[in-house]
Amino acid sequence: MTRRAYVHRIAAASPDDTSGIEAAIAAGRIDPSGIVAIFGKTEGNGCVNDFARGFATQSLGLMLKQHMSAEAAHAVCLVMSGGTEGGMSPHWTVFERRDTDEAPAGGPALAIGRTRTPVLPFCDLGRVAEVDMVAAGVRAAMQDAGIDDPDDVHFVQIKCPLLTVQRIGEAEAQGGTVATRDTLKSMGLSRAASALGVGVALGEIGRDQIGDGRIAADWSLWSGRASCSSGIELLDHEIVVLGTSPNWSGPLVIDHAVMSDGIDIEPVRAALRRLGFAADGQLSAAERTRLVALLSKAEASHDGKIRGHRHTMLDDSDISATRHARAFVCGALAGLVGHAEIYVSGGAEHQGPDGGGPVAVIAERVIPNA
Known part of the structure; x- marks a missing residue:
């Protein structure tokens, strides 16, 4: 079976x-x-x-x-x-x-694993304790998928919690402290700690490299396969691992790429080609039928520039930079694949290099002589 x-x-x-x-x-x-x-x-x-x-x-x-x-x-x-x-x-x-x-045929196929972590104490959000909780959760989700080798994991999607004024008050009433009292900043800290947890679990980042002061601060630490989204609607972490396994069957396959900035579509084109797409320009209508899903992260670079040119995403007091980045990256990817039904998540702290982000491509396998 x-x-x-x-x-x-x-x-x-x-x-x-x-x-x-x-x-x-x-x-x-x-x-x-x-x-x-x-x-x-x-x-x-x-x-x-x-x-x-x-x-x-x-x-x-x-x-x-x-x-x-x-x-x-x-x-x-x-x-x-x-x-x-x-x-x-x-x-x-x-x-x-x-x-x-x-029976499995044609090589490793898409494998899916999932888990939920215990509820995260509010005082642990954005700190090393959250990194460790997520790392353990990623390993559990890999086990659920039957994936033993971290190299066979191509994307880890995490939904993580955030802080509200009420949650901060509860933590402080119990004698604890929180990593930040800025609720919007807590979203980035939670995404950052979760991404580092993915990096630790997949062997991309050494656990000894991480301390509270480096979370959402040291952008040299990043995972090329982490995608983390924070929200008010949960208190734990939902973790979904997407990879490949020779023990799974079916026509679906997955590959990933890492964009170095918001217009770096060439690594994504290379991933498409590894999955059998011509990808010489924008995908043709026939090729688009094989493209099942495109998942991506988006981030405004912290130096305020894209390839040497100034951007204003971080200077806009009316619209969050994550909103600008989502639209920007979706447009770039849509120009490549030919549609805009793309899952682009904003806020890529430690998820790819600063200003860039991981991308996963799920597609139907090319069947020779079909």
């Missing part, structure tokens, strides 16, 4: 629009018992008060409970990334796995 991964990209008309997923279940394209995670790009500002993420999470949770027990529905990782600035199209990416009798 092997496992087979299925990935479904489904348009969303609003944060509570689960009709596309429900239609796929009714038609038999999705077996709800096999759903392990749903990534969502939802309208909203992507900041502390983006309640569209919670609205989407609640809507998806209620929908799932119609098809499975409350316990099973809670186990599904619902990773909502707020903000569809520019032309980015709101959508869901549903990850499913099924047991199958078919």
Whole structure:
């Protein structure tokens, strides 16, 4: 008995629009018992008060409970990334796995693992304790996927918590301290610590290199496969590992790239070519049918420049830099792949080099002589 991964990209008309997923279940394209995670790009500002993420999470949770027990529905990782600035199209990416009798063929196939960590104490957010919690969680998710070698992991998606004024008050009332009293800054600290946890688990970063003072400060430390999104709608970490394994079957494969800045699409083009795309220019309509999902991080470089030219993303007091970066990177990637139904998450602290970010490509395998 092997496992087979299925990935479904489904348009969303609003944060509570689960009709596309429900239609796929009714038609038999999705077996709800096999759903392990749903990534969502939802309208909203992507900041502390983006309640569209919670609205989407609640809507998806209620929908799932119609098809499975409350316990099973809670186990599904619902990773909502707020903000569809520019032309980015709101959508869901549903990850499913099924047991199958078919033998693995054609090389390693997409493998999916997941886990949830314990609730993170508020005083640990953005500190080494969060790094260690996430590293342990990534290893658990790898085990769930049946992936032994960290080199076979291509993308780790994490939804992590943030601080609110109430949460800060609870921590201080218990005699603790928090890493920051700035709730917006807490989002970046949580993403940063989570990304470093991924780097430690995958052997990209030595655990002895990390101290509280280097989190969201030393940009020389980064993971090329971490994607972390923080939100108000949870207190733990939801962790989804995407990689390859010879013990999984099916036509889906995955590769990854690291953009060095927001317009560095050539590494992504190279990943597409490794998966059998011509990618000589923008993907053709025929090639786009093989492209199942494109997942990316986006970040405004801290030096205020892109290839020597000044940008103003960090100087805009009206719009968060993460919102600018999401739109900017989505536009660059959309020009390459030919559509804007792309999962771009803003805030890439320690996720790729400063100003850049990791990208994962999930596609259908090329079948020789097909």
